[in-house]
Amino acid sequence: MSLDGTPLLIIALTAVALTAVLTAVGWDRGGRLRWALRVVGVLTAVLSVTVTVLVQLNRMTEAYPADVEAESEQEPGPVEVNTPAGSQLLTFTVAGPASGLTMTMYAYLPAAYRTGKQRFPVMEALHGYPGSPRTWLKKLKVQSRLDTEIAAGRMAPTVVLFPSQTPRRLLDTECTNLRQGPQTETFLTVDVPAYAKTHLRIRTDRRGWGLIGYSAGGYCASSLALRHPTEYSAAASMSGLAGPGIIVGDGTEDTMHNVAWRLQHLPRPAMALWVGWANDEQRTRRDSMLIARVARPPVSVTTAAVERGGHSHAVWRQMEGPAFDWLSARLARPLP
Template identity: 55%
Template sequence: MTVAPDSLAAALTATSVAVAAAVLLSAFWDRGAGARRVAGRAATALLCLLTAVAAAGIWVNRQVDTWTSWSALLGRDPAADATAPAAGPGGGRVVTLTVAGAASGLTLHVAAYLPAAYDRQPTERFPVVEALHGYPGSPAAWLNRLAAARHLDQEISAGRMAPTVVLFPPQTPSPLLDTECTNLVHGPQAETFLTVDVPAAAAAQLRVRTDRAGWGLIGYSAGGYCATNLALRHPDRYAAAASLSGYADPGITVGDGSEHTLNDDRWRLRHLPPPAVALYLSSGRADRKAHHDTETLRCLARAPLAVTTAYVDGGGHSMSVWEAAEDPAFDWLSGWLGRPVAAT
């Protein structure tokens, strides 16, 4: 079985190789003489540096799940990051959709969590939440590091959340390109993919509600910004959005200056009529940027925009904070979204 680049085995192996390289450097430091000694030292020092960098990179990748397969790392399999493990026995299941984006021009794979009721109630259509990942990262982080399928099974089984389809789309076609879910000038049209192509594909391939009351967004870090920004920009598509440690602006150059205007949530709330959507803004109190932006958006909000805030004591910008905030955020979203309805 192939060891994945985000696995514990890969991280431990890389660390062991780095340690071995350091030992080799020590052993060969005084070997030989003259040019041979210089060449030996240079070669072993370079090996030591490369293995240390590789080990550090694999440990970081393990935290954010940017690359979940070696083929994805080499750029040969852009769909690999969307491949998701199945949910637990008796719960929901995870499938993968192919979204050929007619509007955006992007063809990407999207993991989809289907609640147990999806199979038990074949005559119903279900509400949908699009779950957006951070940068660097991939949809796999929701299913691996944040164990979203397990959390959804738990909240739905406890009755705190209605049976809901949750989609995990990529916000970028390239792990090294941060789109912040915007339409980049001369770049990927991520906003169009997420707000037009993904809903169209879900409606064509799954039994889901197609009205705005049945659609919401959630995201962490960059995905948190994506969730609030897309909800404010597309109130005709989404009824509610939850942000876990998100920001008020994209922090990148979109190419048309909109990072300072239409794609800056503070600017929108100051200069445009507020839309009739609901926002759930959560962050760790020690996460200065996210906490500050959350408070700013709360203060700028006015009817008919509804804002709920929640804070994790201590906690910085980390997966542990987002997992702690995950259940309340999904439950809150479910309270704002419509329930499953009879299919017509």
């Protein structure tokens, strides 16, 4: 049974109701064992509620996808082809020589990729934590969204990469090189581009590369763009913070790894940033507005906000179309 499936959630909810009923019925029974049975009943009820919460959290974040074993063993090849719009979704295993990491990456190829001989602009799309690239595919329905935006002419035909950024599911890297830990920043900014440039028909110049992400991936997009301005020309952050929110290990969490600090204290590259947030989520609203306030040319910042929705997939589904369109407009066009 899948870890993120509805049947498991139904079983968990049933267990909560059953333990609550049994505990209530047996509360005054059991004679001399009554107190022991009460303790067991309460502990069982608490455990069942905890399991239910974890199952629902996993359904929302895809921290443990239903087909995690199949995903880890999958060879490069088509996952979904011949969609109504003609796009493809491929999956690859990227063995990174620079970072030493080997992780899964999905790649969206627009319909034009199959019919032409152009080299296409590229976006790296980064997921949140907990989560995986599959959250983009399942929760945010990104393939359908990209098809729609490209077909409507709001977005140029673009290759979109969905790399993993969490080498261990319970380790939040925030796309950084952790001291004495995984070198995720190197994987995303060196290994992934090198692999894509070797295996896909894409642009190799800075003007053709951008970053986009939601939640932790939103922070990643802004941070990596500023940290690697020779590789990327624009980035879009949906509900991303200014800082990593973890201990990187070198004492730079509030300085070199903080987007707002970099914009205030370091030479600013020619970079376009898009930051979006929900007005009822105070922390990302505060950080996003701070980034917009401290940015100075040649950095430009575009802001967008939705009224309510908090930190949720519902908000990111509203944002992803405009964010992809904006990013596409800042990247170079497909190159003959």
